[in-house]
Amino acid sequence: MSQDLTDAQLRELLPRLRRFAYWLTRNASAADDLVQNTLERALRKAHSKRPETQWQAWMFRILYRQFLDSQRWAKRYARLLALFGEQAQTETDNSPEAQWMAQSTLEAFGTLKPEQRALLLLVTVEGFSYQQASEALDIPLGTVMSRLSRARQALRQLEEGSAPSIALRKHQ
């Protein structure tokens, strides 16, 4: 086990990773599993992290990749079951926390696409720079910018049903 990733660093990162995981999965127990798997992987692979990559971007990146993998598998399984005329059981979260999030901003945020939620969380809440977000989500810088703009537009549509009132030059 690597000692490079200190308890203090983990203590600072864990609640943030949990929050990120929750808003990706929207299910508290799935989020906890995701964080546990992320930690296990991070502690096992700590020696392979490049020195120039920051711990936080590296950990968020591991978590996001694990989330994408689990989503890919869930989709494939659902497709397979669909061939057999069955429906995959989706974990619906009826817990108090699910009811608690029924506030308009959170509700609207929860209905965004997972990749949009991931990016908004990193940039708006976690304070990642565009460059750090690009590393954590493994997408080009240009995609970070265009995805962020689309995510905010989608959020605005959901919350207010309105588009920006000014005419901006379209990005080329």
Place this chain on the structure above:
Amino acid sequence: MTLPIDDLELHAYVDNQLDPDSRQRLEQVLAQTPALAQEVEYLRQEQRRLRAALAGSASPLFNDPLEPRRIRHALQRRRWQRQAQTAVLLILMVSTVWFGWLSPTPEHGLPMDDAVQAYRVFANADTVPDIRFQQASDILVWLNSRLTSPPELPNFAAQGIKPVLGRWLVTEAGPAALVLYQNAQGQPLMLYIRPPGQRMKTAGERHDGALVTRYWPGQSYHYALTGLAEAWPR
């Protein structure tokens, strides 16, 4: 009037991600365009709203604090447990094989159960061990001739995947069927249907070289579908 600023620049400005020159240029336009200033204010408010809503969201969701030392210990413990389980499994396997040789009757199952099952399947004059399917409906008639419950068959028709051959096999728990499908490119996909003798609680996937196998427990049978990754229905 369209402003000489695009939406990405505006978001980058709100997120403090613009370089000093671009920032200065945008602020000049901003000073002369109240509508743009209003839009920036909206984006900032939205940012604050989202931050306030999401930043506090971790605490009500999770009651138990995550203590890194506890997690490290748990990981270490799990590693030991896994090693111990592997050791126990190894001992069990070795002793099973050892006692299997020594004891005349094993505790579970009967010797050569599959032979008895083979008799049940093949000693029947009506059993067609191998069949070439002429049409998709042949497959159910053939399977129902031996299986006691109707199997849940995939509906591959929409993907242009057709059943071609069927073959009966035998397991210690009863008859198993192999159904060979072919896709529009002639690539094979093999469906294996067997009685649930072996334990399988959840569905899964495994890769053996280029082969992909997905398996899952059904109502009455266990299923596995095997084929090259590119032959799988999209």
